[in-house]
Amino acid sequence: MVSSSFNPRQLAGFFAQAAPAVITIGLVLVAWELYANHSGVKPTVLPAPSRVFEQAMLNRDALLDNAIPTMRATLIGFACSLSAAFALSMLVDFFQPLRRALFPVFIVSQTLPLVAIAPLVVLWFGFGLTPKIMLVALVTFFPMLVALVQGYEATEVEIGQMLRAMGAGRWRVFMLARLPSALPYFFAGLKISITYAVVGAIFAEYAGAAKGLGIYMLNAKNNFRPDLVLAAVGVSAALTLVLFGLTALLQRLAMPWEQAAGRQAAGKGPQA
Amino acid sequence: MSRLELRHMRKAFGGLEVLADISLRVDAGEFVSILGPSGAGKSTLFQLLTGAEHGEGEMFFDGAPLDDHGRHFAFMPQRDALMPWRRILDNTTLGLEVQGVGRKEARTRVAPLFAEFGLAGFERHFPAQLSGGMRQRAALLRTVVQERDMLLLDEPFGALDALTRAAMQRWLEQMWRHHRWTAMLITHDVREAVFLSDRIYVLSARPAHVVREIKVPLPRPRDPTSTATRQAGALEAEILDILLNLQPSKGHDHD
Ligand SMILES: Nc1ncnc2c1ncn2[C@@H]1O[C@H](COP(=O)(O)OP(=O)(O)OP(=O)(O)O)[C@@H](O)[C@H]1O
Ligand SMILES: [Mg+2]
Numbered sequence: 001m002v003s004s005s006f007n008p009r010q011l012a013g014f015f016a017q018a019a020p021a022v023i024t025i026g027l028v029l030v031a032w033e034l035y036a037n038h039s040g041v042k043p044t045v046l047p048a049p050s051r052v053f054e055q056a057m058l059n060r061d062a063l064l065d066n067a068i069p070t071m072r073a074t075l076i077g078f079a080c081s082l083s084a085a086f087a088l089s090m091l092v093d094f095f096q097p098l099r100r101a102l103f104p105v106f107i108v109s110q111t112l113p114l115v116a117i118a119p120l121v122v123l124w125f126g127f128g129l130t131p132k133i134m135l136v137a138l139v140t141f142f143p144m145l146v147a148l149v150q151g152y153e154a155t156e157v158e159i160g161q162m163l164r165a166m167g168a169g170r171w172r173v174f175m176l177a178r179l180p181s182a183l184p185y186f187f188a189g190l191k192i193s194i195t196y197a198v199v200g201a202i203f204a205e206y207a208g209a210a211k212g213l214g215i216y217m218l219n220a221k222n223n224f225r226p227d228l229v230l231a232a233v234g235v236s237a238a239l240t241l242v243l244f245g246l247t248a249l250l251q252r253l254a255m256p257w258e259q260a261a262g263r264q265a266a267g268k269g270p271q272a
Numbered sequence: 273m274s275r276l277e278l279r280h281m282r283k284a285f286g287g288l289e290v291l292a293d294i295s296l297r298v299d300a301g302e303f304v305s306i307l308g309p310s311g312a313g314k315s316t317l318f319q320l321l322t323g324a325e326h327g328e329g330e331m332f333f334d335g336a337p338l339d340d341h342g343r344h345f346a347f348m349p350q351r352d353a354l355m356p357w358r359r360i361l362d363n364t365t366l367g368l369e370v371q372g373v374g375r376k377e378a379r380t381r382v383a384p385l386f387a388e389f390g391l392a393g394f395e396r397h398f399p400a401q402l403s404g405g406m407r408q409r410a411a412l413l414r415t416v417v418q419e420r421d422m423l424l425l426d427e428p429f430g431a432l433d434a435l436t437r438a439a440m441q442r443w444l445e446q447m448w449r450h451h452r453w454t455a456m457l458i459t460h461d462v463r464e465a466v467f468l469s470d471r472i473y474v475l476s477a478r479p480a481h482v483v484r485e486i487k488v489p490l491p492r493p494r495d496p497t498s499t500a501t502r503q504a505g506a507l508e509a510e511i512l513d514i515l516l517n518l519q520p521s522k523g524h525d526h527d
Contacts, residue, residue, distance in 0.1 A: 156351070158349035158350065158351050158353040159349075159353045159355060161319070161322070161324050161347075161353075162347055162348075162349050162353045163366075164322065164324055165322035165323070165324065165345060165424075166346075166347075166366070166367045166370040166371070166418065167343075167371065168370045172370060176355075176369075176370075180355065180357045183357070256398075257356050257357050257398040257399075260397070260398040260400060260401050261398065261400030261401070
């Protein structure tokens, strides 16, 4: 009755879903390749995708070497912001006045231009991991907090009333109803934030770092190697996609009832 | 002594007077319906009983002032309030879990009732995989296994199609005969109220007061095909007449 998340039919469905995106990207690459080869534009200005790929392969050790710190900063920063957002979302849920006190501050934090903040944070905290983590946390914290708080609010009023009538206190109501109700919102926020997180980490490295995709891009640009800049961009895109995919997978595992509902909608559920 | 007795209950939300003066009683083992127009304040009455809201007036349970609300009532809200993320089995054990019964123990207590509630084989399904009627039965099962002194059912069949609804009413009447729960049912459906109840309170439009108390003398089991149905038809017509003749209440006959 409980089907695994990975049966062949679902896998085929996944590829069918991905096909349009793959075709689009393929077409863009082909057009780009043709333009770069036949328009007379210099490879130092616009390298063809084949050249980018070739150079990426040649420099794969350096790329990997730089991708790892970026990944580390992304994940640690994201974990920090997630824990903070979770803790604070609970506080805000239990003490509503806090919301009015804190939200304006967070909103302002989201309006800070990263271009200006990143060099400052690096200036204050050095070229190590700390400023990267902080910047990743800064860009992802608020979306996660809002997602969670909204999710709690989305709890069906009747469920709350019923639990109270059963004798549940606020904590029980939170654990039994408000937290699970927030899951769809949580994952929606997670998918958006995880993509911001990678960008945030690269931005921080761009402003100064010992190692990382951001500083790699900056150096490649300064050496007039747009092919290597683009190779690094490709790596960061791949990282983002992997993280996004993992999030989607996690969501499937954490919310099996969503798929059950989907199967029902497709007319394969029980009729009674 | 009545199981539940309300004396002159009033409730206002801010300036909105919802319950003007509600006095009623429910005896042990009795099935009582509250019938009234939409927005009259019927659900609000249940909120006073479960302690979700507080009003003025007196409430007694078994002769003692009603204080510890959670202890006496098993409440089924107007929508089924099944948790989409819990399987049906775990939805039905919810009340027991809140009472502190262990998960395993709660499951073994609930499991034998699945057949009687027409849910056998659906223990591991999610609510989204069930039909409307099954969801209502699951919600009812979740309510009765709490083994409280009294059931509060807020329009349990309000969202169902006519056919499923009629089937559910027959089923509930059967179940009630078997278990003899003390129950209070909110409905707008005159036929449903007559079919299920021992007594009916008809409420006015907001601000609500009791317009009429009606005994339902029909014998049980209530067989919709029996000769008694003719008598039921007359009673239904009478109640419908009362409801239709309710003034769009301007707060008359209460001070
Ligand atoms: N928490 C609340 N705050 C303010 N007003 C409320 C609240 N709960 C209910 N009301 C108001 O009280 C009135 C009665 O609501 P209630 O839900 O009790 O009606 P009802 O008789 O159950 O209606 P229905 O048959 O449509 O379910 C409505 O006008 C509603 O807007
Ligand atoms: Mg209601």
